[in-house]
Amino acid sequence: MGISDVRQASLQETEQQPESSFPGMSPLFLDGMLEFNRLKWGMEPRRMRLSGNGESLPAVDAVYYLDRKGRVCKPATSTYLPVAFHPTATESRARLDRQWVTTAGLLAADMTRRGVVGQMALPPEIVDVRPLQWAGMEVMARYTFYTDLPYNRDLLDPAVRRQIAKSGRAGFVCERVSAIEDVYACVADTQQRQHFTYGLSLQDLTLAQTVIGEEHFRTYICYAPDGEPASTRVALHTPGGRAIDWLVGTKRDYLNTGATQMLIDFMLADLDQAGAPAIDFEGANLRSVAAAKANWGATLVPFYIVSMPHLKGLARHTRNYIRFHRPEPRDEERSSGV
Amino acid sequence: MTLASTRKPHSAEVTNALTSPLFLEGFLEFNRHKWGVTPMRVRFSEEGSAVPAVETVYYLDERGRVTAPHISPYMPVAFAPTPTESRARLDRQWLTVGTLMAADMHRRGVASVVPLAPEVSDVRPWQWSGFNVELRYVFQLELPHDDRKADSAVRKQVAKATRSGFRAERVTRMDDVAACLSATQERQQFSLDVGARDLDVAQQMVGEEVLRAYVCYAPNGEPAGTRVVLHAPGTRAIDWLAGVNTTYLHSGGNQLLISHMLNDLSEAGATAFDFSDATHPPVAAMKATWGGLLVPVYTVDGGRVRALARHARDYWSLRRRKASDSTQEDGGT
Numbered sequence: 001m002g003i004s005d006v007r008q009a010s011l012q013e014t015e016q017q018p019e020s021s022f023p024g025m026s027p028l029f030l031d032g033m034l035e036f037n038r039l040k041w042g043m044e045p046r047r048m049r050l051s052g053n054g055e056s057l058p059a060v061d062a063v064y065y066l067d068r069k070g071r072v073c074k075p076a077t078s079t080y081l082p083v084a085f086h087p088t089a090t091e092s093r094a095r096l097d098r099q100w101v102t103t104a105g106l107l108a109a110d111m112t113r114r115g116v117v118g119q120m121a122l123p124p125e126i127v128d129v130r131p132l133q134w135a136g137m138e139v140m141a142r143y144t145f146y147t148d149l150p151y152n153r154d155l156l157d158p159a160v161r162r163q164i165a166k167s168g169r170a171g172f173v174c175e176r177v178s179a180i181e182d183v184y185a186c187v188a189d190t191q192q193r194q195h196f197t198y199g200l201s202l203q204d205l206t207l208a209q210t211v212i213g214e215e216h217f218r219t220y221i222c223y224a225p226d227g228e229p230a231s232t233r234v235a236l237h238t239p240g241g242r243a244i245d246w247l248v249g250t251k252r253d254y255l256n257t258g259a260t261q262m263l264i265d266f267m268l269a270d271l272d273q274a275g276a277p278a279i280d281f282e283g284a285n286l287r288s289v290a291a292a293k294a295n296w297g298a299t300l301v302p303f304y305i306v307s308m309p310h311l312k313g314l315a316r317h318t319r320n321y322i323r324f325h326r327p328e329p330r331d332e333e334r335s336s337g338v
Numbered sequence: 339m340t341l342a343s344t345r346k347p348h349s350a351e352v353t354n355a356l357t358s359p360l361f362l363e364g365f366l367e368f369n370r371h372k373w374g375v376t377p378m379r380v381r382f383s384e385e386g387s388a389v390p391a392v393e394t395v396y397y398l399d400e401r402g403r404v405t406a407p408h409i410s411p412y413m414p415v416a417f418a419p420t421p422t423e424s425r426a427r428l429d430r431q432w433l434t435v436g437t438l439m440a441a442d443m444h445r446r447g448v449a450s451v452v453p454l455a456p457e458v459s460d461v462r463p464w465q466w467s468g469f470n471v472e473l474r475y476v477f478q479l480e481l482p483h484d485d486r487k488a489d490s491a492v493r494k495q496v497a498k499a500t501r502s503g504f505r506a507e508r509v510t511r512m513d514d515v516a517a518c519l520s521a522t523q524e525r526q527q528f529s530l531d532v533g534a535r536d537l538d539v540a541q542q543m544v545g546e547e548v549l550r551a552y553v554c555y556a557p558n559g560e561p562a563g564t565r566v567v568l569h570a571p572g573t574r575a576i577d578w579l580a581g582v583n584t585t586y587l588h589s590g591g592n593q594l595l596i597s598h599m600l601n602d603l604s605e606a607g608a609t610a611f612d613f614s615d616a617t618h619p620p621v622a623a624m625k626a627t628w629g630g631l632l633v634p635v636y637t638v639d640g641g642r643v644r645a646l647a648r649h650a651r652d653y654w655s656l657r658r659r660k661a662s663d664s665t666q667e668d669g670g671t
Contacts, residue, residue, distance in 0.1 A: 094489045097626040128632050130475060134619060136652060139473050141461060141636065157426050287466060294429040300460055302634065304473070309652035324444070324468045324640045 024277075026123060027236040027244060028082040029063060032212035037065055037075040039211065040204055050106040058087045058099035060107050064114075071115035076199045079244055079282055080123040080303070083107070101131055108135035116308045124280070124303040137306040143290075145281040145298035146242070149272040155297030160261050167258030171225035174266035176218060179229075180205050183219050186232035187249035198247060205234075212236070218270070222254075222263040230254035231263045239275030245282050264296065358455065359568040359576060360414035361395060364544030369397055371543070372536055373407040382438040390431035391418045392439050396446075403447035409530055411568075411576050411614060412455040412635070415439075429460075436463035440638075444468065448640040456612070461636040469638040475622070477613035477630030478574065482604040485597075487629030496597050499590030503557035506591075506598035510546060512537040514553045518564035518581035525584055532579065537566070544568070549578075550602070554586075554595035562586035563595045571607030577614045596628065 027033065034045035043065035051059035063082040067073045074081065087099045108131045121142065122129065129139050153161075177183075184202045191197050200208075209217050216238055222231040231254060234247040245267075250260050271279055284290040284300055294300070359365065366377035375397040383391035393416045399405045406413065419431045440463040443452075453474065454461065461471050485493060509515065516534035523529055541549045548570060554563045563586060566579040582592050603611060613630050616622040626632075 092489070093487065093629040093631065094627050097632065098623075101623075101626075127634070128475070129473070130617065130619075130622065133473075133617070136655065138652065141465075141471060141473055141634075143460065143462060155424065155426075157424070285462070285465075290433075290462070291430065294426040297425055299425060300429060302459065314650060314653070320468065320470055321640075324470070 022084065022086065023240055025084070025238060025241045026080075026082055027216055027238040027241055028078065028080060028123075029061070029084070030212065030216055030236075030238055032216060033078075033236070034063060036208050036211045037078060039207060040077070040200075041065070041075040043067060043073055043075060048107075048110070050103055050110065052102055052106065058085070058103050060085055060103040062107060064111075066114070067117060069115070071117045072111050072120070073117045074120050077246075079246070079280075080121045083123055083126055085126075097128075100128055104128070104131035105134070108132045108137065112136060112308065116306070119305045119307045121303060121305045124301045126304065127302075129304045129306060132306045136309065138309055140305045140307075141302050142305055143284040143300055143302055145284050145290075145293045145296070146278050146301050147268065147281065147296050147298045148278045149268060149276055151268050151272075151297055157295035160295045163258035163261040164265050165258075167222070167262040170257065172222055172230065172257065172259050172262055174220060174222045174263050176270055177221050178209065178214060178219065179221065180209055180219065182221050182229035183232045183234060183247075183249075186221070186229055186251055187247055189251045190249035193252055200247070215274075218267075218274075220263055220267045220270070222259040222266070224254060224257070224259070228254075230257065230259040233263055233267050235267060235271060235279070237271055237274060237276055240277065243271045243276040243279045245279055268296075356570055356573060357416040357457075358412075358414045358573050359544075359548055359570040360410075360412060360455070361393075361416070362544060362548060362568075362570060364548060365568065366395060368540045368543045369407040369410060371539065372532075373397075375399060375405060375407050380439075380442070382435050382442065384434060384438075389418050389420050390435050392416065392432075392435040393418070394439065396443075398446070399449045401447070401449070403449040404443050404452060405449040406452045409532065409579070411578065411612070412453045415455045415458050417457070432460055433463060436460070437466065440464045440467040440469065443638075444640075448638065451637045451639045453635055453637045456633045456635050458636060459634070461638070464636075464638045469640065472637045472639075474635045474637060475616040476633050476635055477616045477622075477625045477628070478633050479600065479611045479613060479628060479630045481575075481600065481608050481610050483600040483611070483628075489627040489629070492593050492597075492627050495590035495593040497590075499554070499594040502589065504554055504562060504589065504591045504594050506552060506554040506595045508602055509551050509553045510541065511553075512541070512551065514555075514561035515551045515564045515566060515579075515581075518553065518561050518583050519579055520581070521583045522581035530579060547606070550575075550599075550606075552595055552599045552602070554591040554598075556583075556586055556589070556591065560585075562589060562591035565595060565599055567599065567603065567611075569603055569606060569608055572609060574610040574612050575603045575608040576612045 037043060038045050046064045046066055048062045048064055049059050051057065061084045064072045065075055085100055085103065087096050090096060112135050124144060133139055181202065184205055187198065209219070216236060218235045218237050220233045221229050224230045229251070231250040232248065233245060236244040236246050268279065281293045281296070281298060284293055369375055370377055378396040378398055379393070380396055381391055381393045383389065395414055396404050397407050417432060417435070419428050422428060444467050456476060465471055512534040515537055519530060519532070537551070548568060550567045550569050552565045553561050556562045561583060563582040564580065565577060567575050568578050569575040600611060613625045613628065616625055616632060
């Protein structure tokens, strides 16, 4: 699939088009998400629909975020580049394969033409990244966990069940709330403890809540018996779409109280009631975090990160080469949370 | 944690349940004989427990590094968990034994790009051990194959070849096989480095039931196409070598051959067919017409200098393409 194919293809940039609505739509396609990313990161969101030969189907929908030079970027807090494939009504794998290869080829050619800044995570439902490889992009595999809703508590690790029971006995209480200050307090504590940042201030969270809306930007808090916020989670949700476990935080004083486990349990029940068929726990790539997430009866799912070959990539390859060939063992280093 | 390493070239398979023909003794011996590598069966488990465990076959080069023999499809990997349905436990078990294997490969060194069997969907143990991990694809077909899953064009091609008098059969005459393999190598300018004699030796070592060669003959008796498959009953058969005589590229002979092969493998007890490479665009397009399932395959290597060179090549080729594209755009306006 060459770049020139794009010119013959039907390629619509639909800035004004309202959020497309289709079964199983990811919350990342919501107008509110696009608007939040525009206001927070100064990037221009653009809804794309790519299809060949003037046909409406098969097609690929995507949301680009463009920088000032018109290149495709990734907002720092955005999980995946929203991409959805709409085939014609067929169950033939051969036909589906061809339709995907054709339309994703258009997407890949269009992205390479515009330029891609940094690494772009594709949503896990995109299993076949060959069209992007063929367009010259580099691909890395990463993993996340899915839990289907309603989740089967029998699959829960017994240790997790004990933690939930423990916090219940101790008088912890979970709520879906709009007290964004409490959310921020827990997130800030975790950021400080683990030396990372989501890049979101209290004002940003307030903005997100307002722009995305409380039904889609769902904030949960587990309160300690004394009323102190102990743990928080923010999920992105749209009915019928897979929810995303977006932001998390637990105050250090409540790390071993079971508050986190109780809150996850509460959040999963709420999302199920709100019509989410599953949740994406967002990431299974850090050894310590992956183990905790695996406890929720979750399925490990790969997703792929694509990037254009760039000089920074050469530096990364060089670093990997040196790391692999240096004599000292790596295990100890990694278990310390690096 | 201990590493149990068993090197028993002439013993029975370590696994009780054979999961892939790539574990068969004869195939190990063929690779030793043909490529001068040393096969080694290895099993990793925690100290004192038989399971969870992971088993594989290493091929070691003269420096003791793990390598992938030329044209060997995958490094076979068999994971044996404890009897549990808990996903969390299975996940932990895989990470434990997979990490032992990755650490052992890291200690020995890796001399080439090693494709892990498609069963390995969770490649985190290698990522966490510092390996460079890349992605390829294969198509897999369930057996018995339902013709309706293939494109109608495939069925038409099969019918056309049959009407024209082509016939497909399983053979032991490796000269006909080698002739078709050569035609494809010449046309596509690559080398398998495997001749009729090698195939005879391979078939003697692994047995006719395992190494199954198929040829499609043209009405004039000329070999039109071939496929060589590795098969063990109860496992997924693997498409090992393939070739088509240039004269018969559009005759439908190749489709007739594949159809015959799938039926034969199914009757011989194969549970599925691994159509191998789906990464090379024209090959992938042909294979896709059979309605297989696209499955990722991960390759691991030790961040070789060659990977750096490849990255640099990709970088410059993309720059060139972009430059040429903008020239075309300028010309077109």
